[in-house]
Amino acid sequence: KQEVTQIPAALSVPEGENLVLNCSFTDSAIYNLQWFRQDPGKGLTSLLLIQSSQREQTSGRLNASLDKSSGRSTLYIAASQPGDSATYLCAVPNDYKLSFGAGTTVTVRA
Amino acid sequence: EAGVVQSPRYKIIEKKQPVAFWCNPISGHNTLYWYRQNLGQGPELLIRYENEEAVDDSQLPKDRFSAERLKGVDSTLKIQPAELGDSAVYLCASSFRNRNSPLHFGNGTRLTVT
Numbered sequence: 001k002q003e004v005t006q007i008p009a010a011l012s013v014p015e016g017e018n019l020v021l022n023c024s025f026t027d028s029a030i031y032n033l034q035w036f037r038q039d040p041g042k043g044l045t046s047l048l049l050i051q052s053s054q055r056e057q058t059s060g061r062l063n064a065s066l067d068k069s070s071g072r073s074t075l076y077i078a079a080s081q082p083g084d085s086a087t088y089l090c091a092v093p094n095d096y097k098l099s100f101g102a103g104t105t106v107t108v109r110a
Numbered sequence: 111e112a113g114v115v116q117s118p119r120y121k122i123i124e125k126k127q128p129v130a131f132w133c134n135p136i137s138g139h140n141t142l143y144w145y146r147q148n149l150g151q152g153p154e155l156l157i158r159y160e161n162e163e164a165v166d167d168s169q170l171p172k173d174r175f176s177a178e179r180l181k182g183v184d185s186t187l188k189i190q191p192a193e194l195g196d197s198a199v200y201l202c203a204s205s206f207r208n209r210n211s212p213l214h215f216g217n218g219t220r221l222t223v224t
Contacts, residue, residue, distance in 0.1 A: 004152070032210050043114070043201055043215035044153070051210055089152050096141070096209060097166060100152025 002027045002094050006101035014109050019077040021104050023090035028068045030092045035064050035075050038087045038103065047088075048075070080108045112136065114216035116202050122222045128190035131219045135183070135204030142179060143213065144187050145201040153201055159185065160207060192223045 003026040013019060023033070031052045036044040048064045050057045050073070056065040061078040077084055087105045091098040115134040123129050135142050140161050145153035156175065158166040161182035170177065174193070179185040189196055199218040205211040 034212060036215075041217075041220070043116075043217045044203075044213075046212040046214065049210065049212045091152070093209065095166075096158060097155045098153075098213065100154075102151050 002030075002092060002099040004090060004092060004099050004101040006088075006090060006104050008104060009102065010105045010107075012107040012109060013080055015080060015082060017080055017108075019075075019080050019084070019106060019108075021075040021077075021088050021090075021106070023073040023075070023101055025071045025073075025092050025099075027092075027094075028071050030068065032093060033064075033066055033073050034091045034098070035062075035073075036089045036091065038089060040086075044089065080106075082108045082110045084108050114202055114204055114214050116200075116216035116219055118219055119217065120220050120222075122224065123192055125194055125223050126191040128188065129192055129221060130189075131187045131200050131202075131221075133185045133187070133202030133216060135185070135202070136214055138206070139204035139214070140182070140207040141205045141211075142185050143203040143205075144177060144185070145203060145215075147199045147201055147218070149198075156187070156200075189221075192221075194223050197221055197223045 005024045034049045035047045048057045050066045063076045066073045087103040089103040091100045142159040144156040147153040159179045177187045201218040203213040203215045
């Protein structure tokens with residue numbers, strides 16, 4: 001069974017600092033990894049999807065890397081802003097069924 | 111494009127009562143998912159549909175939960191009777207039938223069973 005872990009569970013940084021969020025998974029036989037953002041009381045918004053053939057994916061201030069062999073992915077958010085405050089979840093598929101981590105809750109202080 | 115639409119947003123019921131959730135996926139998305147999210151945890155899959163066929167319902171507690179996706183578009187998830195432990199957020203998601211297609215989630219229904 002795929003286990004997905006996100007550490008730390010919570011993170012607080014001052015505005016402008018770069019964010020580094022970690023995700024680890026136990027079964028490296030994945031074909032992609034997705035990062036999502038969840039605001040309080042809302043659903044999940046897909047941020048980035050990295051296919052297994054890629055090592056990283058970028059969208060604006062967001063950059064996600066994937067190292068399948070070590071079972072790790074990292075989401076970098078450059079120059080954080082208060083609007084980046086949310087919970088970030090990573091997910092890996094097991095035959096169309098996504099296994100999610102519990103998320104890292106980020107607070108960016110103005 | 112319009113996103114995944116779910117209703118109601120909130121529902122409070124007493125235990126043993128029935129409840130139903132509705133989902134309208136993004137137009138053209140063949141695959142529809144129902145997930146349950148408990149507080150402080152990631153979502154867990156309940157059921158996945160390909161068009162109108164339930165292709166993975168292994169995590170659905172079939173003694174009290176049921177779902178349908180008539181005509182392969184909208185879907186309804188029902189709980190009867192509800193238990194205290196069913197309190198959670200029920201999320202609907204949809205995607206194209208492509209394993210590298212990202213999932214799009216609705217805002218969910220927050221269920222409280224008293």
